[in-house]
Amino acid sequence: MLEVDKILEKCGDFGRLQWLMLLLFCLINLLSSMHYYSQTIISIVPKYWCADDPTAPPPSESSCQPLSTNASHPATCHSYRYEPYMGYQSFSNEMHWICQNAWKLTLGQSMFFVGSVIGTLGLGYLADKVGRLPILILANVIGMLGNLLTIFSSNLALFSVFRFIAGLATDANFLMMYILVMEYVRPSMRTLGLSICIGIFYCLGSMCVPWIAVLVGNWRTFLLVTSLPLGLVPLFYFIVPESAQWLISKQKYDKAVACLKRVAKINGRQIDDSVYEQFIEDCKVSQKNLETSKQNILGLFKTPRLRRNTFILFFKSMVITLCYDAVSRNVQGLGISPFLMFTLSATTILPACLLIIALQDRIGRKAMTSITLLLSGIFISVTGIVLFAAGNASNQTTTVLVTLSVIGRFGVTVAYNSGAQYATELIPTCVRGQGVGAVHVMGYAFTFLSVYILDTRSVFSPLPEIILGVISFLGACLTLLLPETLNRTLPASLEDAEKFGMNDHWYTFSCFEKRSQSVAKLAAPRGTSLSISNDSSVYF
CATH class of the missing domain: 1.20.1250.20 (MFS general substrate transporter like domains)
Known part of the structure; x- marks a missing residue:
């Protein structure tokens, strides 16, 4: 909401309150x-x-069967x-x-x-x-x-x-x-x-x-x-202000102004009441204009290209969220303590965030998501192959397995966060809140299967890695069918979204295009206002 951003500049949009x-x-x-x-x-x-x-020595691996079977020791274990x-x-x-x-x-x-x-x-x-x-x-x-x-x-x-x-x-x-x-x-x-x-x-x-x-x-x-x-x-209630944008959307103007005055006070700014009054008038005008063109999430499925892109976003979210959760949980069976493996995997989170900051605005969303998802799928699959070929892992093989697993986790983490921003930018502004929520829910719904995928290790030891590798590859391939969003006018309406990236091919990447290329030529209809998304959603 542009009006809120403008008045926040006066109240302070990176002062003491924001640091707090x-x-x-x-x-x-x-x-x-x-x-x-x-x-x-x-x-x-x-x-x-x-x-x-009690006389049998402990086995080298976990076992459900009795360690010795004879007439006095049946094949079923009781304790x-x-x-x-x-x-x-x-x-x-x-x-x-x-x-x-x-x-x-x-x-x-x-x-x-x-x-x-x-x-x-x-x-x-x-x-x-x-x-x-x-x-x-x-x-x-x-x-x-x-x-x-x-x-x-x-x-x-x-x-x-x-x-x-x-x-x-x-x-x-x-x-x-x-x-x-x-x-x-x-x-x-x-x-x-x-x-x-x-x-x-x-x-x-x-x-x-x-x-x-x-x-x-x-x-x-x-x-x-x-x-x-x-x-x-619960103590946050006394420090953190409610969303002014949400309050304005619900026409709770007095409460919105109260929140903004609180921001200004903490940031040490003095704002005249006339500024707040003009702000409220501008918001009322904007809301009146928006009421004539209400659109909902069902519009994402009414036209062919938009429907295809939406289903791809759903599937991509399912794949990335499932792989992220399963790889995060997959800390056993690699030859080292699961606690140590868990810690090593977690170290990838910070480098993944730094890589996104460094590269995502250079090579584009599509390249970032598809490449990292493809590479993570390869490393995860190779981990399963090595695990199967190694049998009882030696110290050297254990090092290889751990290294491959950590690299796979790094790639999935990058794809997870990059993919979240990609979905936010592809869904048109008019239904962005509902659409992003639906994409995220579809991803969470699919994590229901992660524990069952990991449970397939009891059937065939490298099977979880093979399954995750295959679906990662499918997700990477389908992502190539989506249009790029970097340096482009993002869709504001459902009609814009249907036409967005119409001339793109699967091999169209932002890093190969000239930054000065016409937005109209790339995708968006002429006359659409620039709406580059800064509300990138990053989930873990």
Whole structure:
């Protein structure tokens, strides 16, 4: 909303308040990373073997079968022993959800992502009704409640319900603060400021999560330690202003002005009341003009090219989100401690953000997303091939496996964040909020399958990597069919979106074009106003 950006320049769009909001956003990154990855940490499966024969030595690998079978030792195992990683007692070995009961852990984990889908839709809808700030607080309180309730899980039904509740918070607990910071920071500093906060503090939180688990020693204390800090988020109500843009869209002009006056006061600016009055008049005029041309998300499916692009965005989001979640969770079976593997994988987050800052505005969105998705698919697949060929991995092979896995995670992380901005720019302005939300929800819906894909390792050890590699390749190929958005007039209406990039081919890349090339020649209809997106959505 152009009027808000203009008055923010007067109130201060990168002053003390913005620095304070970025600092709080750093805290949100730490808390949301611990919440998201707690699902993986509590479900770590340690080495196990049958304990029916106490005289048999432990095997080199986990085993569901008795170590010795004869007349006195049947082929069915009745009890198991465990060798916890670094002494950490996980939920899976406490509940003995291994071997024939492993499906219970998979189902319980899946309910977390079912909750993510429903929470993203439900809380996103509520955010448009009651505001961003209340939903930010509500989402984090729900996340804390779900994790604390999980501590009392004693059976599959309770575990599934409590993980579902915890999953409801995922996305909204991060995204609402992302939106608020983005709206109050000047456009030229949004990508840099937000990406640095995410790159450093989400990375730091992800790296620390496994070692918090090792330090406390068991999954119950781990959930307690990582959940209680979420109780700080309700205090944001006294610091963070509500979205002025949302308040204007709901015609709550007095509250919007109150928020802007608060911004000016914290930033040390003096603004005449006449400026706010003129601002309100401009907003009313703009809203009156917009009311004559309301369009909704269903318009994305009414015309052939726009419908094709929308389905590709849905599939791309599914592929990238699934690969990101599965690769993040795939920390076992590579020959080293899952905690160490988790930390090594998390180190890719900051370099991925820095690479996006350095290259995305140079080579374009399509090239960035498709190339990184293709390369990550190759490295993930090669990891599976090496894992299959190695058998019992030697130290040298383990190093190769870990290196390939970390590189694969790096590529997926770059593709994940680059793809999020790509979708934001391709969807026309008139339905951008609804469209981006739908794309993101489709991605979260697909993560329901990640635990099942990783579970195929019990059938064929490299199968998870092969599946992820194949769908990454398909996602990279389909991304080539999308038009480029860099240095182009972005579509404002559904009609603009249908014509956008009409002359593009699969091999059309921004880095091969002259920056001075005519926008009209490239895609957009003549007369469309320049609308370069600065509200790039970056999700983790």
